[in-house]
Amino acid sequence: xxxxxxxxxxxxxxxxxxxxxxxxxxxxxxxxxxxxxxxxxxxxxxxxxxxxxxxxxxxxxxxxxxxxxxxxxxxxxxxxxxxxxxxxxxxxxxxxxxxxxxxxxxxxxxxxxxxxxxxxxxxxxxxxxxxxxxxxxxxxxxxxxxxxxxxxxxxxxxxxxxxxxxxxxxxxxxxxxxxxxxxxxxxxxxxxxxxxxxx
Ligand code: ADP
Numbered sequence: 001x002x003x004x005x006x007x008x009x010x011x012x013x014x015x016x017x018x019x020x021x022x023x024x025x026x027x028x029x030x031x032x033x034x035x036x037x038x039x040x041x042x043x044x045x046x047x048x049x050x051x052x053x054x055x056x057x058x059x060x061x062x063x064x065x066x067x068x069x070x071x072x073x074x075x076x077x078x079x080x081x082x083x084x085x086x087x088x089x090x091x092x093x094x095x096x097x098x099x100x101x102x103x104x105x106x107x108x109x110x111x112x113x114x115x116x117x118x119x120x121x122x123x124x125x126x127x128x129x130x131x132x133x134x135x136x137x138x139x140x141x142x143x144x145x146x147x148x149x150x151x152x153x154x155x156x157x158x159x160x161x162x163x164x165x166x167x168x169x170x171x172x173x174x175x176x177x178x179x180x181x182x183x184x185x186x187x188x189x190x191x192x193x194x195x196x197x198x199x
Contacts, residue, residue, distance in 0.1 A: 014093035020126035022157045023133035030097045043097040069156035078108045123172040126183035
C-alpha cells in the first residue's frame with residue numbers, strides 16, 4: 001500500500017500549549033520560545049485586545065467581559081483561533097497562549113488541528129503561587145496600564161482560572177502531554193527549564 005502523504009509528514013509542526021494562571025509568565029516565555037523555535041504565537045488575550053483597539057463589534061462585546069475578568073464565550077475565541085490556524089498551515093508550528101481556557105476549547109482545538117492531521121505535541125504548565133501572581137499583575141497594571149490588572153479584576157481572574165481553566169490540565173494529563181515547570185526565578189532560568197522539557 002502507498003503511504004498517504006499528509007501535510008503533517010511533509011511539514012512536521014511543533015504545537016505547544018503554554019498554560020498557567022494569569023501572571024504566570026505565559027506571554028514572556030512565549031516570546032522566547034518563538035525566538036528559539038520559530039513558532040507562530042497565538043494569544044487569545046492579544047487577539048481580543050487588538051479587536052478592542054480596532055473598535056470592532058467583537059471588541060466592543062469582549063471589552064466589558066474582560067474588564068470583569070470573566071471568560072469571553074467559547075465560540076468567539078474558537079473562531080478567532082480557527083482563522084489563525086488555517087492561515088498559517090505549513091509554518092514551524094504554533095504556541096497557544098491563554099487558549100484553551102476551558103475543556104470545551106481544548107476539545108475544539110484538537111478538532112481544528114485534526115482537520116490538518118495535526119495535534120498538540122506538548123502542554124507546558126507554569127506554576128506560580130497566588131500571592132506572587134497578584135504582586136506581578138499589580139506591577140504590570142502600573143507599568144503597562146492594562147485595565148484588567150487591578151486588584152478586584154485580578155482576584156476574579158484567578159478565581160475563574162481555578163474554577164473553569166484548571167480542568168484543562170487534567171485534559172492534557174490524560175493525553176500524556178502535560179509537563180509542569182516551576183515559574184519562579186529569572187526569565188532566563190525559567191526559559192532554560194522550558195527548553196529542557198521541549199528537548
Ligand atoms: P491573563 O492570562 O494574564 O489573564 P490574557 O491576556 O490571556 O491574560 O486574557 C485577558 C482576558 O481575555 C481574560 O481575562 C478573558 O476575559 C479574555 N480571554 C483571553 N483568552 C480567552 C479564552 N481562551 N477564552 C475566553 N476568554 C479569554
